[in-house]
Amino acid sequence: MLEYDLSGSDLGAVRFAISPVNELAFSLRAWRDPGRFPLQLPWLTATQRAREGLDGDLLVALTNTRLGLPDFLTPRPRTPLERLEDELAVVAATPLDVVRADFAEVHPEGLPGPLRGPTARVLGRIVAELADYWAVALAPWWPRMRAVLEADVVHRGRTTARAGVAAMFADLAPDVTLTGDVVRVQGGSAVLRRRVTAGDGLTLVPTLFTHRTAGPFDPDEAPLLVYLARGTGTVWQPDRTGGPAALATLVGDVRAGLLAALESPASSTELAVRLGVTTSAVNQHLRALRAAGWLTSARHGRSVLYLRSELGDALLAGSTSG
Structure with a gap:
């Protein structure tokens, strides 16, 4: 001990x-x-x-x-x-x-x-x-x-x-x-x-x-x-799953996938690897989702970590149940 x-x-x-x-x-x-x-x-x-x-x-x-x-x-x-x-x-x-x-x-x-x-x-x-x-x-x-x-x-x-x-x-x-x-x-x-x-x-x-x-x-x-x-357990596993189909129809596959992935905090670099897109593209989508109030962000050292907001949770939950 x-x-x-x-x-x-x-x-x-x-x-x-x-x-x-x-x-x-x-x-x-x-x-x-x-x-x-x-x-x-x-x-x-x-x-x-x-x-x-x-x-x-x-x-x-x-x-x-x-x-x-x-x-x-x-x-x-x-x-x-x-x-x-x-x-x-x-x-x-x-x-x-x-x-x-x-x-x-x-x-x-x-x-x-x-x-x-x-x-x-x-x-x-x-x-x-x-x-x-x-x-x-x-x-x-x-x-x-x-x-x-x-x-x-x-x-x-x-x-x-x-x-x-x-x-x-x-x-x-x-x-x-x-x-x-x-x-x-x-x-x-x-x-x-x-x-x-x-x-x-x-x-x-x-x-x-x-x-x-x-x-x-x-x-x-x-x-x-x-x-x-x-x-x-998630670090070395690829994650290319998108979000719910109804939400993807509304905002696109990448943004729906980002919302689905951001149940826990993650950086744009990690998200790019998980979703199989470039970091610059991910950053553009993250800025748009944050501007809409669907994400929150916090700086940790040199990185910015993103997380679904309560509004984003509600949107994803409604999309899934629909």
Whole structure:
């Protein structure tokens, strides 16, 4: 069990962040044990050939049979929307004694062959291989992945604003609870407690590559929880279904499809992939639908997320029932 005591901190200091390097590291667990990640099988299948050109032995050796990862591969994001280059620079600058300690924590029985050798050289190989892995296996999917992660953050923010931070934690994951000022993550026999002091805060990071909530091994690491994002199962599935026929007759197939798709927040980039049209065309339709009052929009970082309005809900419901 992992516990974070927030009594020394303002609950308002709980923040969300999206981290490319966390996605990169956590995706290695799906690579190592695909059977535990059925939602990610379409991605594993689509990237199999590209991953064959990588040093898979090195990358998979970064996890263990329990799917643990070295803490230095999952640094706490410093901003709400991190850039991969900046996060890889943080990983590359990890003190070598920390790298060795994290390796020992993940592989207490001894290091796998690919991780043996001078630590500085091994760390350099890891950073270079992670960059190549990103380029061939995650970068092509990142716009849609990021849109789903951003939509999750928007949902959590709305839950907090509407019902409070306790309701947000209750909805976060089945293994997470907030009792009083203590956030508890169930799992494991040992209890790791950490008091979060004022100004330290707790960072919550959604991911598409986990089956349980995770935190750092080291109690001295910055407070961090990584949890499964909502909508993970939709990321790698094409969605070309349109809206109801009656509505499509009125506003066209694309606009009807957009209204049908925007039950949950999404960006124009994600919507373009799902509907099989260009981003510029989607943006034109979204502007028209928003001007008509059928959509709402909210900015999250560099992206604008769209959602059906109450008027849009009523229009779609009437069209479907008719």
